[in-house]
Amino acid sequence: MAIDKDAIREHVRGILAALGDDPDREGLKETPDRVARMYEEVFEGMNYTNHEIAMMFNKSFKDDLCVGADKKDIVLVRDIPIFSYCEHHIALMYDMSVSVAYIPKDKVLGLSKIARICDMASKRLQLQERIGSDIAEIMCEAAETEDVAVIIHGTHSCMSARGIKKDAASTVTTTFRGRFETDSSIQSQLTMMLHA
Numbered sequence: 001m002a003i004d005k006d007a008i009r010e011h012v013r014g015i016l017a018a019l020g021d022d023p024d025r026e027g028l029k030e031t032p033d034r035v036a037r038m039y040e041e042v043f044e045g046m047n048y049t050n051h052e053i054a055m056m057f058n059k060s061f062k063d064d065l066c067v068g069a070d071k072k073d074i075v076l077v078r079d080i081p082i083f084s085y086c087e088h089h090i091a092l093m094y095d096m097s098v099s100v101a102y103i104p105k106d107k108v109l110g111l112s113k114i115a116r117i118c119d120m121a122s123k124r125l126q127l128q129e130r131i132g133s134d135i136a137e138i139m140c141e142a143a144e145t146e147d148v149a150v151i152i153h154g155t156h157s158c159m160s161a162r163g164i165k166k167d168a169a170s171t172v173t174t175t176f177r178g179r180f181e182t183d184s185s186i187q188s189q190l191t192m193m194l195h196a
């Protein structure tokens, strides 16, 4: 479903008025339109399903090097910066970075596509945990493998700029699929690579 920019403009105007301000004053008169354009950009991922994102970013290369069901060679793209918005407060998650690991089966995925998948999955109203599971699901489909790990570090402005105000607190989440969940030697190898 496409984002309805007209409705966003109208509702933002209503919020400005509800805050007691004048939506028609010089500094605010373009704000509803700016917010609608910003939401279109930062929530782009809400226009697509995980399956559609996997189909968008599945450019890959067949390579003899990675063929073989028992292979344990890990590809890790580390520290991909992203932004997202929490679905509880529509507050910014910032200082976020994602590390994505997978074990290629019959093909290797273009590296930039991994970063594009992270970007698109985070451009939704999200929970940090769900960003991890969305990226893992999309990666499994795009790379045609069951073995995926996603590690996310993030700071939530709803916890730092308001409420409990713990600005030094950051949240780390892991999402392990396939052999990253079950094989301790693969887990150790990933830990070593994350800290190398």
Ligand SMILES: Nc1nc2c(ncn2[C@@H]2O[C@H](COP(=O)(O)OP(=O)(O)OP(=O)(O)O)[C@@H](O)[C@H]2O)c(=O)[nH]1
Residues within 6 Å of the ligand: 086, 087, 088, 126, 127, 128, 129, 156, 158, 159, 163, 164
């Ligand atoms: N698990 C999880 N929780 C989140 C995430 N983003 C925000 N939250 C939490 O969502 C919860 C919403 O709690 P509520 O009690 O309904 O909201 P609130 O009254 O604003 O709560 P406080 O933040 O404690 O003031 C808070 O504990 C947030 O910290 C996220 O990505 N994952």
Ligand SMILES: [Zn+2]
Residues within 6 Å of the ligand: 086, 087, 088, 089, 090, 091, 156, 158, 159
């Ligand atoms: Zn929040």
